[in-house]
Amino acid sequence: MSTELNSIPCRSCGQTNLAPVLSLGHTPLANALLTEAQLAEPEATFPLDLVFCPDCHLVQITETVPPETLFRNYFYFSSFSDTMLKHAETLVSRLVETRRLGPDSLCVEIASNDGYLLQYYHQRGIPVLGIEPAENIAKVAQEQRGIRTLCEFFTQDLAAQLRARGERADVIHANNVMAHVADLNGFIAGIGLLLKDHGLAIVEAPYVQDMIEHVEFDTIYHEHLCYFSLSAVDHLCRRHGLQLVDVERLAIHGGSLRYVFGKQTAVADGTHRVSAAVADLLQAESRLGMDQLAYYRTFAARVEQLRIDLVALLKDLKAQGKRIAAYGASAKGSTLLNYFGIGRETLEYVVDRSTVKQGHFTPGTRLPIVGPEVLLTDRPDHTLLLTWNFAEEILAQQTAYRQAGGRFIMPLPDPHVVA
Numbered sequence: 001m002s003t004e005l006n007s008i009p010c011r012s013c014g015q016t017n018l019a020p021v022l023s024l025g026h027t028p029l030a031n032a033l034l035t036e037a038q039l040a041e042p043e044a045t046f047p048l049d050l051v052f053c054p055d056c057h058l059v060q061i062t063e064t065v066p067p068e069t070l071f072r073n074y075f076y077f078s079s080f081s082d083t084m085l086k087h088a089e090t091l092v093s094r095l096v097e098t099r100r101l102g103p104d105s106l107c108v109e110i111a112s113n114d115g116y117l118l119q120y121y122h123q124r125g126i127p128v129l130g131i132e133p134a135e136n137i138a139k140v141a142q143e144q145r146g147i148r149t150l151c152e153f154f155t156q157d158l159a160a161q162l163r164a165r166g167e168r169a170d171v172i173h174a175n176n177v178m179a180h181v182a183d184l185n186g187f188i189a190g191i192g193l194l195l196k197d198h199g200l201a202i203v204e205a206p207y208v209q210d211m212i213e214h215v216e217f218d219t220i221y222h223e224h225l226c227y228f229s230l231s232a233v234d235h236l237c238r239r240h241g242l243q244l245v246d247v248e249r250l251a252i253h254g255g256s257l258r259y260v261f262g263k264q265t266a267v268a269d270g271t272h273r274v275s276a277a278v279a280d281l282l283q284a285e286s287r288l289g290m291d292q293l294a295y296y297r298t299f300a301a302r303v304e305q306l307r308i309d310l311v312a313l314l315k316d317l318k319a320q321g322k323r324i325a326a327y328g329a330s331a332k333g334s335t336l337l338n339y340f341g342i343g344r345e346t347l348e349y350v351v352d353r354s355t356v357k358q359g360h361f362t363p364g365t366r367l368p369i370v371g372p373e374v375l376l377t378d379r380p381d382h383t384l385l386l387t388w389n390f391a392e393e394i395l396a397q398q399t400a401y402r403q404a405g406g407r408f409i410m411p412l413p414d415p416h417v418v419a
């Protein structure tokens with residue numbers, strides 16, 4: 001990989017000094033669930049290589065799968081997760097109050113999904129605009145929730161068009177989308193264009209520090225092009241006349257950061273006060289060495305150790321005659337199972353709450369996807385929790401299975417069985 005690396009520009013700063021961190025080989029697309037008919041056909045695979053930019057500190061993958069290929073059949077509906085909904089409602093309540101939002105405001109969400117977040121503004125009579133490229137999902141937002149939704153990818157061009165039509169936002173949300181964007185600079189420039197002069201952008205993305213420290217390598221898949229640190233986002237924002245005014249650590253998705261930024265001019269004129277949290281976390285990252293390649297160098301060895309430990313645990317259970325299923329036909333699960341080589345010889349099926357996923361098969365490993373009620377009727381001895389980021393919620397939902405003797409296996413950072 002390293003021989004070709006010197007020709008690949010960084011997704012943020014454009015420098016060509018990218019350094020290898022971890023190679024996951026060639027894998028199928030993590031969300032490309034298969035129908036029964038597709039089981040007879042070969043699956044497309046793409047290289048998955050994680051690298052670090054020493055110039056702007058951005059961790060990223062080198063391959064860009066075209067979004068038309070990635071998102072054509074997108075199965076993830078945010079509203080299926082109670083944790084996500086609660087998280088969104090809390091954030092909206094806080095912003096409505098602190099930003100004094102009302103009927104003259106406009107709140108935009110980029111990648112608005114089924115309107116899971118904007119619904120809370122809409123219910124309070126605050127005008128909203130959702131931007132969501134997946135047709136089937138945009139339709140749900142529009143028709144079932146009455147959320148004004150543009151079915152498009154958010155780009156700098158789209159932002160310029162909206163601005164020309166007089167659409168300017170008081171608040172722009174972008175949750176778990178910045179990592180998916182190939183034109184990262186266009187995306188941030190677009191936010192700058194669409195934002196009112198005194199507006200705020202609130203962007204959430206998984207935090208690379210949590211990924212590295214907790215060996216969450218399964219958050220690496222082709223949809224996630226970038227793995228952000230505060231330092232990397234700081235470089236990115238400044239390049240586009242924007243400035244971080246606050247940052248918050250969130251437990252969601254295995255550890256995320258919520259970046260709040262506005263225009264540099266609005267910081268200069270005193271509209272936005274810059275929280276001490278920004279400088280504090282930048283210093284903390286620097287102390288850890290997150291701006292240096294050395295910090296990322298041990299990651300591959302730790303992932304390899306995790307593979308050895310998890311495969312040994314599963315093998316041991318199988319040797320005892322235990323039957324094992326998995327929970328969560330997620331992209332994370334796809335990376336973990338494919339890279340660790342865990343398939344039908346170990347797992348019987350995957351259960352998932354999403355009715356649109358049921359009846360399909362997991363990419364690469366081709367495990368059948370069934371409803372979670374199967375855990376109770378079929379009673380596998382153990383269930384590997386692939387969506388460990390929703391562990392608390394899922395363990396609570398599965399009380400009956402657990403009381404009947406079912407055990408969950410937590411895959412990382414240290415694989416273990418929980419009652």
Ligand code: ZN
Pocket residue numbers: 010011012013014015053054055056057058
């Ligand atoms: Zn860079």
